[in-house]
Amino acid sequence: xxxxxxxxxxxxxxxxxxxxxxxxxxxxxxxxxxxxxxxxxxxxxxxxxxxxxxxxxxxxxxxxxxxxxxxxxxxxxxxxxxxxxxxxxxxxxxxxxxxxxxxxxxxxxxxxxxxxxxxxxxxxxxxxxxxxxxxxxxxxxxxxxxxxxxxxxxxxxxxxxxxxxxxxxxxxxxxxxxxxxxxxxxxxxxxxxxxxxxxxxxxxxxxxxxxxxxxxxxxxxxxxxxxxxxxxxxxxxxxxxxxxxxxxxxxxxxxxxxxxxxxxxxxxxxxxxxxxxxxxxxxxxxxxxxxxxxxxxxxxxxxxxxxxxxxxxxxxxxxxxxxxxxxxxxxxxxxxxxxxxxxxxxxxxxxxxxxxxxxxxxxxxxxxxxxxxxxxxxxxxxxxxxxxxxxxxxxxxxxxxxxxxxxxxxxxxxxxxxxxxxxxxxxxxxxxxxxxxxxxxxxxxxxxxxxxxxxx
Amino acid sequence: xxxxxxxxxxxxxxxxxxxxxxxxxxxxxxxxxxxxxxxxxxxxxxxxxxxxxxxxxxxxxxxxxxxxxxxxxxxxxxxxxxxxxxxxxxxxxxxxxxxxxxxxxxxxxxxxxxxxxxxxxxxxxxxxxxxxxxxxxxxxxxxxxxxxxxxxxxxxxxxxxxxxxxxxxxxxxxxxxxxxxxxxxxxxxxxxxx
Numbered sequence: 001x002x003x004x005x006x007x008x009x010x011x012x013x014x015x016x017x018x019x020x021x022x023x024x025x026x027x028x029x030x031x032x033x034x035x036x037x038x039x040x041x042x043x044x045x046x047x048x049x050x051x052x053x054x055x056x057x058x059x060x061x062x063x064x065x066x067x068x069x070x071x072x073x074x075x076x077x078x079x080x081x082x083x084x085x086x087x088x089x090x091x092x093x094x095x096x097x098x099x100x101x102x103x104x105x106x107x108x109x110x111x112x113x114x115x116x117x118x119x120x121x122x123x124x125x126x127x128x129x130x131x132x133x134x135x136x137x138x139x140x141x142x143x144x145x146x147x148x149x150x151x152x153x154x155x156x157x158x159x160x161x162x163x164x165x166x167x168x169x170x171x172x173x174x175x176x177x178x179x180x181x182x183x184x185x186x187x188x189x190x191x192x193x194x195x196x197x198x199x200x201x202x203x204x205x206x207x208x209x210x211x212x213x214x215x216x217x218x219x220x221x222x223x224x225x226x227x228x229x230x231x232x233x234x235x236x237x238x239x240x241x242x243x244x245x246x247x248x249x250x251x252x253x254x255x256x257x258x259x260x261x262x263x264x265x266x267x268x269x270x271x272x273x274x275x276x277x278x279x280x281x282x283x284x285x286x287x288x289x290x291x292x293x294x295x296x297x298x299x300x301x302x303x304x305x306x307x308x309x310x311x312x313x314x315x316x317x318x319x320x321x322x323x324x325x326x327x328x329x330x331x332x333x334x335x336x337x338x339x340x341x342x343x344x345x346x347x348x349x350x351x352x353x354x355x356x357x358x359x360x361x362x363x364x365x366x367x368x369x370x371x372x373x374x375x376x377x378x379x380x381x382x383x384x385x386x387x388x389x390x391x392x393x394x395x396x397x398x399x400x401x402x403x404x405x406x407x408x409x410x411x412x413x414x415x416x417x418x419x420x421x422x423x424x425x426x427x428x429x430x431x432x433x434x435x436x437x438x439x440x441x442x443x444x445x446x447x448x449x450x451x452x453x454x455x456x
Numbered sequence: 457x458x459x460x461x462x463x464x465x466x467x468x469x470x471x472x473x474x475x476x477x478x479x480x481x482x483x484x485x486x487x488x489x490x491x492x493x494x495x496x497x498x499x500x501x502x503x504x505x506x507x508x509x510x511x512x513x514x515x516x517x518x519x520x521x522x523x524x525x526x527x528x529x530x531x532x533x534x535x536x537x538x539x540x541x542x543x544x545x546x547x548x549x550x551x552x553x554x555x556x557x558x559x560x561x562x563x564x565x566x567x568x569x570x571x572x573x574x575x576x577x578x579x580x581x582x583x584x585x586x587x588x589x590x591x592x593x594x595x596x597x598x599x600x601x602x603x604x605x606x607x608x609x610x611x612x613x614x615x616x617x618x619x620x621x622x623x624x625x626x627x628x629x630x631x632x633x634x635x636x637x638x639x640x641x642x643x644x645x646x647x648x649x650x
Contacts, residue, residue: 053590054588054590054591054596064591066591085594089594089596093596427594431594431595434489434490434491436595437589437596437597437624440624
């Protein structure tokens with residue numbers, strides 16, 4: 001490994017074979033960091049029966065699948081101590097310098113940050129989603145997040161709105177140095193957007209027939225994706241514009257509502273339901289349409305919108321979360337999460353398309369240049385370098401910071417920290433470091449290059 | 457028959473024995489302490505699921521024969537397990553152009569091998585011989601795997617040195633030896649050692 005190369009462990013519950021934004025973010029970021037010369041491994045939970053143990057993904061990405069059961073949508077329970085033995089062995093044998101944890105709902109990520117100080121390993125956390133503050137699930141997960149982020153070295157968010165949300169939820173403010181009675185946001189909170197692979201989302205070379213305008217909706221059919229808005233507005237749009245059709249891809253609990261509205265208004269010819277779509281088929285669905293509709297009630301970045309814009313579609317979206325930050329004003333029509341406003345925005349979009357004012361090829365050329373995974377990797381590398389150069393938090397400071405969480409959470413988390421230290425000492429005695437099977441060979445990236453060259 | 461210990465300083469329990477028609481890579485059930493002190497560690501008697509029955513056994517015997525007798529029975533029972541009275545060695549035998557054999561010899565040092573279990577994989581069934589890492593209890597260990605293709609086309613694998621599980625340098629020696637003898641025309645190993 002060349003000088004300055006780091007050994008990075010990406011820790012998250014959400015990784016392939018599950019498909020999603022967080023998963024592909026981790027994979028693309030790891031691939032680009034490997035291309036820059038760092039060593040990256042991924043630690044996640046297993047997907048029995050076949051995704052277990054240690055596997056390799058191209059390019060030279062080692063994935064550790066730890067045998068933890070999942071409770072809901074690929075998240076594991078927050079067992080603070082059961083992860084420590086596996087984590088210790090992996091970090092010691094792979095000679096890791098830095099942990100990068102992803103996703104607020106990932107317990108593995110939080111625990112990795114908790115255990116990291118035993119090994120002198122620095123930590124970075126990336127938050128991918130926006131959460132509320134009022135409901136019971138949010139209150140609990142926000143407290144868990146605040147406890148985990150008390151002792152993290154840097155936090156990365158995917159949009160400015162996401163950054164505000166994470167700072168408020170995780171209480172990432174401290175007494176400012178100039179005036180201790182005021183709070184200031186920690187300087188170690190960064191914003192690095194997501195990206196997409198533009199080559200996978202190219203517009204169709206043939207122009208679409210001009211008599212029909214197709215509106216494409218691809219999303220999980222759930223409440224927070226605003227499917228109720230779509231259900232309310234689709235019949236009005238179909239009645240007002242006889243040449244407009246809807247193509248809806250995706251599956252979820254709200255599928256029944258869509259089926260019912262289709263039946264009630266006899267729109268079987270006008271609303272096409274495709275069901276669940278694989279990620280590699282998304283582009284083929286997108287090129288059938290001219291307008292992409294996103295009705296989410298909350299969205300921290302909106303990678304689906306970006307993919308649609310890259311494929312040359314004109315976007316109509318609710319103005320929520322980080323969506324206003326991702327595209328220029330002339331490629332997207334915003335609306336409030338309200339039926340009438342949405343109808344008005346869709347009408348505007350239909351008019352723009354009918355008048356031929358939106359050119360898919362030009363849109364693709366523009367979006368191609370906006371986002372690039374290598375840039376994301378470079379910006380993340382800068383965060384890593386500043387983290388490695390900063391002073392680590394020593395144990396006494398850690399205890400004080402954990403106690404400042406609150407009158408109940410503080411002592412609870414400090415007790416967890418103490419027991420963790422004791423368990424670590426037991427593990428050091430039980431499985432001494434000299435008996436660990438250290439890793440001496442790793443898949444060299446040059447070999448991958450030769451393999452690709454020999455295949456061409 | 458020539459015997460040689462290629463890793464004498466760090467892993468003297470590993471020896472390569474050249475018989476007239478085959479080689480044997482033998483690992484004995486002891487190792488040097490890895491902290492450099494030169495202490496010899498006998499193959500550790502590891503806990504198994506049967507040991508969980510110890511408290512159960514004590515609880516049954518206690519009211520009948522008293523605490524002393526019941527605990528001493530259990531302790532004797534525990535240490536009379538096969539791996540502590542008997543010593544064992546494991547080997548990988550390489551028959552060039554014929555196949556590979558995985559052997560486990562159980563015996564006493566002065567009496568010679570008493571129980572032997574062998575598994576032969578013919579070269580036509582042998583898909584590959586690799587080093588891979590696996591999770592074992594709370595640990596991650598390297599292991600040697602023989603990948604075998606069975607009659608109906610499905611893939612199975614068998615672990616060499618299953619009970620002793622030697623460390624990586626030993627595995628690398630066995631791996632390079634087997635690859636050179638059994639797959640002589642394959643391209644060089646893609647893993648490069650720095």
